[in-house]
Amino acid sequence: MNFTITRQNLHTGLAAVSASIPSKTTLPVLSNILFEATEDGVWMSGTDLDVAVRVKVLADVKETGSLTAPGKKLQEITRELADQPVEITTRGDQIELKCGRSHFKLNGSFAVSTEESRPILKGVLWELRDGEMKMVATNGHRLARMGVKVEATGTASADFIVPPAALTQVQRLFKDGDQLSVARSGNHLGFRADTTEIYTRLIEGQYPNYDQVIPRDNDRVALIDKKALASAVRRMAVVASDQTHRIRLKFESGRVHLNVLTPDLGEGHDEIEVGYDGEEVEIGFNANYLLEVLKHIPSDEVNFAFKAPERAATIVPAGDDAEDYLCLVMPLRLLD
Numbered sequence: 381m382n383f384t385i386t387r388q389n390l391h392t393g394l395a396a397v398s399a400s401i402p403s404k405t406t407l408p409v410l411s412n413i414l415f416e417a418t419e420d421g422v423w424m425s426g427t428d429l430d431v432a433v434r435v436k437v438l439a440d441v442k443e444t445g446s447l448t449a450p451g452k453k454l455q456e457i458t459r460e461l462a463d464q465p466v467e468i469t470t471r472g473d474q475i476e477l478k479c480g481r482s483h484f485k486l487n488g489s490f491a492v493s494t495e496e497s498r499p500i501l502k503g504v505l506w507e508l509r510d511g512e513m514k515m516v517a518t519n520g521h522r523l524a525r526m527g528v529k530v531e532a533t534g535t536a537s538a539d540f541i542v543p544p545a546a547l548t549q550v551q552r553l554f555k556d557g558d559q560l561s562v563a564r565s566g567n568h569l570g571f572r573a574d575t576t577e578i579y580t581r582l583i584e585g586q587y588p589n590y591d592q593v594i595p596r597d598n599d600r601v602a603l604i605d606k607k608a609l610a611s612a613v614r615r616m617a618v619v620a621s622d623q624t625h626r627i628r629l630k631f632e633s634g635r636v637h638l639n640v641l642t643p644d645l646g647e648g649h650d651e652i653e654v655g656y657d658g659e660e661v662e663i664g665f666n667a668n669y670l671l672e673v674l675k676h677i678p679s680d681e682v683n684f685a686f687k688a689p690e691r692a693a694t695i696v697p698a699g700d701d702a703e704d705y706l707c708l709v710m711p712l713r714l715l716d
Contacts, residue, residue: 381417381445381470385437387461387479390468393437394455396553396576397426400433400545401451409489412448415468415475417441421575426451429581431546433553436575448489449475457484503541503583505590510537516590517544520710522669523590524676527704541587542569546580553578594708595692598685602631603655603698606682609636610674612650616640617667619648625669626712630662631686654684663689664712673707689714 397413414425419441425434447470457477458466467478477484505516514527550571554560558573564582571578616627616638630637633656640648663686674682679697686693695707 381415381447382443382468383417383422383439383441384465384467385422385439387458387463387466389437389439390466391455391458393422393424393435394451394458396435397424397433398451398455399552400426400428400431400549402428409448411450411452412489413451413454414446414448416446417444419444428545430543431549431581432579433549434577434579435553443469445470447473447475449486453486503543503587504547505587506540506542508538514704516587518588518590518708521666522673522710523593523708524673525590525594525706538564539587540564540569541583541585543580543583546571546578549578593692594706595685595687595694598687598691598694600631600658600661600686601656602636602658602684604636604652604682604684605654606674606677606680608652609682609684610671612638612652613667613670613674615650616648617671619646620667621645624712625667626664626714627667627670628662628664628714630660631656631658632660633657661686661689662714663693664714665693665709666712669709673709676705677707678703678705 394413401413402410410428414423416423416425417439421436422439422441423434423436425432427433454477461479461482464480467476469476473489474485474487477486507514507516508530511529511531512527513530514525516523516525518524546569550560553576554571554573561572563570563572567582567584569580569582613627617625619640619642620627621642626640628637628639630639631654634653635651636654636656638648638650638652673695677695677697679699679702681698683696683698684693685696689711690713692708692710695709697703697705
């Protein structure tokens, strides 16, 4: 294998792939990046056996071939190289880098492990139903569900559970305007757009019946400005307990009061105007959970629906053109 590549292209490829390399592993080969030099460019691949990322970068390839080499070390070296062309060659099981007066040799490996790693215990449920896609995630204390229209071919309906790490890579490596092709083969899912490919093993098992935990009888609804609520929650979170992050929300006609009392730290109070004319209700929530929900709501206002202090609350975008997005947050017990 022999090719010349710009330092920027090398750095870009390594940065894209390195995030899929595990920081700790009992299989040393997983710390490596696979280089595959072809006639029209160089593919770089990395995997932790659950998620695989593969990107193609432009290079002047003089000799095709493949080799794996230490990913993190290559990334650190490339970061410090001068902005000049980098010549990469393989000699036996070593990979050589030459850039200006800099010269490095790293031990490589031709062996690729196929051993299974331990399964991921948490995942995102992906539902496909007649041109509609829904994604659901929960940890038992909160739940988020979003649905969008898609163009689907093949199976009309399907359910599969995707590792969060794979979706993180999809979000990181693909741009907002990219047209993604997504395909499933057996227990694997692939994402492709132009010169970037991501593959992941799906998580096997039955996802909990999330629909039965979404309350249908939350008849008390407050219309709230999202930014105003987020700002007030952030202020209260400063003096909330580091263990529970609990804040109190007391809804009354026209406003909501936010209160925090932490014995070893202090107390805080704030209030904002809301669209609410129901009975007075006080509910405790984890401030961090509320902030995460509000950060991802796509509208300026939210409908905050609840029924009683011990029942789950739901938060959805407000407006006639609101997206199909729902978040559920379990309350925290209030102790007087």
